[in-house]
Amino acid sequence: MPPQVTRVLLPDNTITTADSNSYFLWVRHLNEKKELFHATNGKPTFPLPAHIPQAMIKYWSQAASTLEPIMYGDPQGEFQYRKKIADGFSKEYQLDGVFQAEDIAFTLGGTGAIHSIFYAINTLYPGKKMVTTLPYYPSYSLYKKESKIFLNKSKHFRYINLLKYGNLTLNNEALKDFLQTIKKWDIAAFLFCDPNNPNGTTPGKEEWQKIAETLKKYPTVPIIIDEAYCEMVFDQPHVSLVTAAPELLDRIIIMRSATKGLSAAGERMAVVLSKNQKIIGLISKYVSAFNINIPISLQYAYAETISQIQSTDYIKLANFYKEKIEYMKSKLAELDILPKDIIYQPNSTFYLIADLSQLKGKIIEAKAKEILVDNQTGKIETDIDIVYHFLFKHKLAIAPLCFFGVDQKRCWVRITCADPIDILDKIALILKDELGPTQKQGAYVNNNKKQTSKEIKG
Ligand SMILES: Cc1ncc(COP(=O)(O)O)c(C=O)c1O
Numbered sequence: 361m362p363p364q365v366t367r368v369l370l371p372d373n374t375i376t377t378a379d380s381n382s383y384f385l386w387v388r389h390l391n392e393k394k395e396l397f398h399a400t401n402g403k404p405t406f407p408l409p410a411h412i413p414q415a416m417i418k419y420w421s422q423a424a425s426t427l428e429p430i431m432y433g434d435p436q437g438e439f440q441y442r443k444k445i446a447d448g449f450s451k452e453y454q455l456d457g458v459f460q461a462e463d464i465a466f467t468l469g470g471t472g473a474i475h476s477i478f479y480a481i482n483t484l485y486p487g488k489k490m491v492t493t494l495p496y497y498p499s500y501s502l503y504k505k506e507s508k509i510f511l512n513k514s515k516h517f518r519y520i521n522l523l524k525y526g527n528l529t530l531n532n533e534a535l536k537d538f539l540q541t542i543k544k545w546d547i548a549a550f551l552f553c554d555p556n557n558p559n560g561t562t563p564g565k566e567e568w569q570k571i572a573e574t575l576k577k578y579p580t581v582p583i584i585i586d587e588a589y590c591e592m593v594f595d596q597p598h599v600s601l602v603t604a605a606p607e608l609l610d611r612i613i614i615m616r617s618a619t620k621g622l623s624a625a626g627e628r629m630a631v632v633l634s635k636n637q638k639i640i641g642l643i644s645k646y647v648s649a650f651n652i653n654i655p656i657s658l659q660y661a662y663a664e665t666i667s668q669i670q671s672t673d674y675i676k677l678a679n680f681y682k683e684k685i686e687y688m689k690s691k692l693a694e695l696d697i698l699p700k701d702i703i704y705q706p707n708s709t710f711y712l713i714a715d716l717s718q719l720k721g722k723i724i725e726a727k728a729k730e731i732l733v734d735n736q737t738g739k740i741e742t743d744i745d746i747v748y749h750f751l752f753k754h755k756l757a758i759a760p761l762c763f764f765g766v767d768q769k770r771c772w773v774r775i776t777c778a779d780p781i782d783i784l785d786k787i788a789l790i791l792k793d794e795l796g797p798t799q800k801q802g803a804y805v806n807n808n809k810k811q812t813s814k815e816i817k818g
Pocket of ligand 1: 402468469470471472497553556557586588618619625628629
């Protein structure tokens with residue numbers, strides 16, 4: 361059986377694992393020479409809310425007028441800004457007054473939030489496993505590799521493989537069935553990405569309420585919800601698990617970030633909300649160790665924005681991305697490359713999944729072939745082959761779903777649809793050009809009922 365871990369040549373001629381880091385190095389290298397179509401990363405394109413620069417101007421104008429030194433801050437965040445965030449989010453979750461300043465910890469972006477939560481969970485429940493869905497956001501596993509706190513990813517994560525259950529939206533049936541395969545005492549935490557990256561799906565109120573009934577059978581297990589995209593749900597407001605089932609509040613740990621919903625990726629503004637003071641204490645310990653404190657100007661700007669932004673602003677943002685997703689979805693449908701034999705109803709985020717298994721057997725572009733050191737045939741066999749082929753032949757960067765734990769032989773990719781329609785059109789044309797007028801049908805038997813060993817490993 362070919363290894364799931366394939367290797368690639370880097371721009372500096374060293375050989376390394378074909379993962380998101382090495383792919384990013386190539387994307388960056390090529391971008392230096394020629395404009396690329398960037399459809400690989402999370403890429404907010406909706407205008408920045410004016411509240412952020414306005415708060416920054418106010419903060420720094422005040423500093424300019426006094427020139428007072430800026431002291432170290434509280435690793436958890438400044439009390440008054442935590443209070444403002446707590447009030448703003450309590451309102452947003454329709455749980456007026458429920459979050460207090462003590463329930464909030466500022467972190468360096470959502471990534472910092474996730475990794476500090478993992479640190480807290482790993483400290484409280486060493487050796488136990490985190491249950492999450494597959495496909496999963498790659499940064500969940502990056503933490504383990506980089507920090508060495510989690511030494512072996514398969515030891516620390518157990519995956520609910522949504523492909524096996526025939527539905528790319530988290531659902532109670534899949535969760536219940538999966539839970540029969542793991543001992544209750546072995547679960548450190550549940551981790552749900554809602555809306556989901558890469559699937560672009562959200563369970564919604566009714567399904568969350570069903571899921572909550574299942575989670576109640578695990579009354580001591582923390583529930584982490586990564587809501588990096590919660591402002592980007594189409595047609596209706598996002599319903600969080602905490603709103604659908606507030607009785608679970610004491611166990612819920614929420615991550616919120618300004619990256620996507622406030623179009624401020626580079627400013628690294630995020631918070632964790634939790635009623636569990638042990639968790640908040642450990643998150644502050646993590647921040648203290650790695651960052652000392654989060655920049656105070658950013659805490660101020662984030663708190664001001666959350667206290668002023670309106671639900672109508674989020675509707676505009678969601679409509680902006682919905683138009684792009686609907687447009688691109690129709691293009692992928694025309695090309696017959698939406699995932700088949702599986703329920704796939706993207707209704708949030710700016711990502712779409714495409715099944716490019718029709719490309720199997722095509723000759724790989726010559727330069728890409730040089731980089732794909734494990735490819736013996738010179739023909740497309742995996743999603744890694746596909747993304748390097750597109751990168752070198754068409755200067756199009758898309759993400760292979762093996763980065764998200766999916767078997768690379770499925771040849772599924774994630775396309776970020778955040779660009780203007782004319783660019784999306786160009787991306788669709790590139791796909792059409794590669795697929796050709798007569799598309800091969802069934803090049804890969806998409807047996808969704810079967811979980812492959814590679815997907816189990818994630
Ligand atoms: C699911 C998910 N969680 C968290 C993050 C991290 O966001 P941030 O940019 O705030 O670090 C991302 C970013 O892409 C994401 O996709």
